[in-house]
Amino acid sequence: MEKIDVLLGLQWGDEGKGKVVDVLTPKYDVVARFQGGPNAGHTLEFEGEKYVLRSIPSGIFQGDKINIIGNGVVLAPDLFMEEAQALEKSGHELKSRLHISKKAHLIMPTHRILDQAYEAQKGKNKVGTTGKGIGPTYTDKVSRNGLRVGDILDNFEAKYAAHKARHEQMLRALDFTDYDITEVEKKWFEGIEYLRQFPLVDSEHEINALLKANKSVLCEGAQGTMLDIDFGSYPFVTSSNTICAGACTGLGVGPNKIGDVYGIIKAYCTRVGAGPFPTELFDETGAKIRAIGHEYGAVTGRERRCGWIDLVALKYAIIINGVTKLIMMKSDVLDGFPTVKACVAYKLKNGEVIDYFPYDISDGIEPVYKELPGWNLNLSEVKSEDEFPQTFKDYIAFLEQELETPIAIVSVGPDRAQTIIREK
């Protein structure tokens, strides 16, 4: 029986998951999203074109592969319509090969208002969410108040009205009443009609049947391990399980079906939104990484915070996910640096040095760095591993040894073609 491979981010999101899913898709029959929603922004570049996907899996551009939006995803019909219609306009047929789980939860316009209201209420402790209604939608799911894709098939308007009334009451209680969703709601209902044109499926049945028929599936994670609701830097996290286990619950597959777990990392580290980030650089080096790496949010355009790679956090992420292979992105961004640093331990406020990821990283952690020589070569032009300079080979070997996991792929630029596959 074929296995399911899972590809996910090991840092705070935006590691380059979309690009790698697109590169790996030819090896698979099916690509499936299992959590998150339009808070994601997955960028793909090929043949001079650039696409940013939010809810649609990144396997959509490679031939006639089936792409699935699983039950663990939260879907905003208006944003989905916008995204899908843009793809259709550029010649990509979707309706026969993009399947949507009936159990995926719907993000309502009032969820987005609630997202704003909760953020406003948190004041200086706000999470810095993407404002897409992710938290309130998952909250409704868990509190058994959610509205699902399957609900659009029966008596939908009445169900919608009841949910909206409940949200309005909550917003009044929060004293957050200065909003107008008339226009958004109109578009949202157009989105519902548009959604009806897609195969609405029981994706757990579909995926398990495909596996039984020896088909292979690649699961595409959104966000990253450090944003996981259980293991991330809580409460500055997203509201879903971004980790490998999320693929089991978000698609309805048994853990014994999981094959390879690809952990995606940047050669450095970024974070967007609020929350602790031990290796964050506030100096010129951080600004240089941001400028060279174009570190601005794919969805919100927000400046991404930049810092050195954090091996303490990565070791934790590798364990939590059971990562079998690493994929390193954006190595080319560090091309011009005379030396590069990697955090190998944390020095706590009381002076103690630890090499494990602690309960709380918000209080005065000082990173302990190992400094390595840089590589003075334009990696983005490199076509094979043999052309890597020795210092870069040493950097890879150092990471593999520290993280006890092989680096199977090295990405040296945003384009599909700028990808060096190392595993034989």
Ligand code: GDP
């Ligand atoms: P995702 O959310 O994990 O899919 O990542 P994003 O798309 O939000 O952010 C990754 C950004 O880095 C995108 O703009 C990609 O086009 C770009 N990118 C991906 N891989 C590379 C790489 O190896 N080098 C460079 N310079 N850019 C890359």
Ligand code: IMO
């Ligand atoms: P991709 O899939 C980076 C961050 C937000 C915020 C926190 C909670 O492109 O890697 P939410 O809207 O989910 O309630 O916000 O999570 N965040 C991301 N950061 N990449 C993402 O997705 C993110 N999705 C959410 O900035 O700090």
Ligand code: MG
């Ligand atoms: Mg992104």
